[in-house]
Amino acid sequence: MSTLLQVDELRVRFPTRTGTIEAVRGVSFSLGRERLGIVGESGSGKSQTGRAIMGLTPPHAQVTAKRLDFDGIDLLNVSARQRRTLRGSRIAMVLQDPKYSLNPVMSVGRQIVETLRTHEDVSRNEARSRALQMLEAVQIRDPERVFNLYPHEVSGGMGQRAMIAMMLIAGPELLIADEPTSALDVTVQLEVLGILDRLVADRGMGLIFISHDLRLVSSFCDRVIVMYAGRIVEEIAASDLANARHPYTRGLLDCMPKIGADRHPLPTLQRQAEWSL
Numbered sequence: 559m560s561t562l563l564q565v566d567e568l569r570v571r572f573p574t575r576t577g578t579i580e581a582v583r584g585v586s587f588s589l590g591r592e593r594l595g596i597v598g599e600s601g602s603g604k605s606q607t608g609r610a611i612m613g614l615t616p617p618h619a620q621v622t623a624k625r626l627d628f629d630g631i632d633l634l635n636v637s638a639r640q641r642r643t644l645r646g647s648r649i650a651m652v653l654q655d656p657k658y659s660l661n662p663v664m665s666v667g668r669q670i671v672e673t674l675r676t677h678e679d680v681s682r683n684e685a686r687s688r689a690l691q692m693l694e695a696v697q698i699r700d701p702e703r704v705f706n707l708y709p710h711e712v713s714g715g716m717g718q719r720a721m722i723a724m725m726l727i728a729g730p731e732l733l734i735a736d737e738p739t740s741a742l743d744v745t746v747q748l749e750v751l752g753i754l755d756r757l758v759a760d761r762g763m764g765l766i767f768i769s770h771d772l773r774l775v776s777s778f779c780d781r782v783i784v785m786y787a788g789r790i791v792e793e794i795a796a797s798d799l800a801n802a803r804h805p806y807t808r809g810l811l812d813c814m815p816k817i818g819a820d821r822h823p824l825p826t827l828q829r830q831a832e833w834s835l
């Protein structure tokens with residue numbers, strides 16, 4: 559399988575008055591046209607890993623890596639202009655909170671149209687009909703109506719789907735989806751995952767799927783990376799998750815409720831200091 563993304567020793571640091579926060583501490587992985595899951599608890603560095611690849615790290619942070627290559631392009635040394643061109647057209651990211659990602663003063667449809675027109679030379683009419691098609695593809699049932707709504711007028715789940723539509727409209731080769739379905743109810747969640755799944759299969763898109771939901775990730779992805787305190791503690795084929803070795807992954811698996819099992823007391827994760835070394 560050809561490599562789309564190569565990440566070697568990625569580090570993200572936030573200097574603060576009281577010291578440096580090491581959000582990502584030497585993460586390495588490669589990605590082909592496949593579905594890679596990243597799981598880990600809150601604060602383990604999942605989003606910052608995705609943002610560093612996307613070039614969306616806050617300005618005061620320091621990003622370093624031995625290698626950060628997308629399809630032969632050295633992402634750490636491209637110009638800001640090249641970065642912007644890549645972003646949206648070839649690499650897209652569905653951010654964790656759609657509320658902060660949609661422009662509050664522009665209708666949902668117009669945002670999708672503008673995104674498409676930034677990356678492709680298409681007429682207004684064609685852009686509109688493609689935006690409507692994309693809204694339909696993410697299971698928005700009345701795309702004509704939703705097209706004209708402003709972000710504050712749509713529900714959380716609709717906003718998230720609109721965001722996914724906006725990210726997919728230009729046909730990226732790599733999609734980083736950060737908790738893309740966390741605001742959706744379970745049935746819609748499965749529909750959206752189905753859409754992403756088809757895109758990976760039909761277009762040969764690479765997908766990084768970030769989630770804290772180990773069960774979801776293992777059923778949806780080909781491979782799973784488990785992060786803890788800014789590092790990868792385990793990388794495993796999704797089908798082999800039951801045989802995970804690292805005590806943190808084992809702990810996560812043991813904490814998942816099982817139907818029919820005794821739930822009292824509820825198992826909780828006992829973190830060990832050596833996991834974050």
Ligand SMILES: Nc1ncnc2c1ncn2[C@@H]1O[C@H](COP(=O)(O)OP(=O)(O)OP(=O)(O)O)[C@@H](O)[C@H]1O
Pocket residue numbers: 572579580581582598599600601602603604605606607616654770
């Ligand atoms: N702007 C920032 N300034 C300082 N520290 C930050 C900043 N953004 C993130 N961090 C720190 O980086 C670490 C990793 O954060 P990140 O958002 O990647 O976690 P996450 O794994 O995505 O968590 P969650 O599951 O809650 O989304 C955290 O300790 C966080 O406090």
Ligand SMILES: [Mg+2]
Pocket residue numbers: 604605606654736
């Ligand atoms: Mg996050």
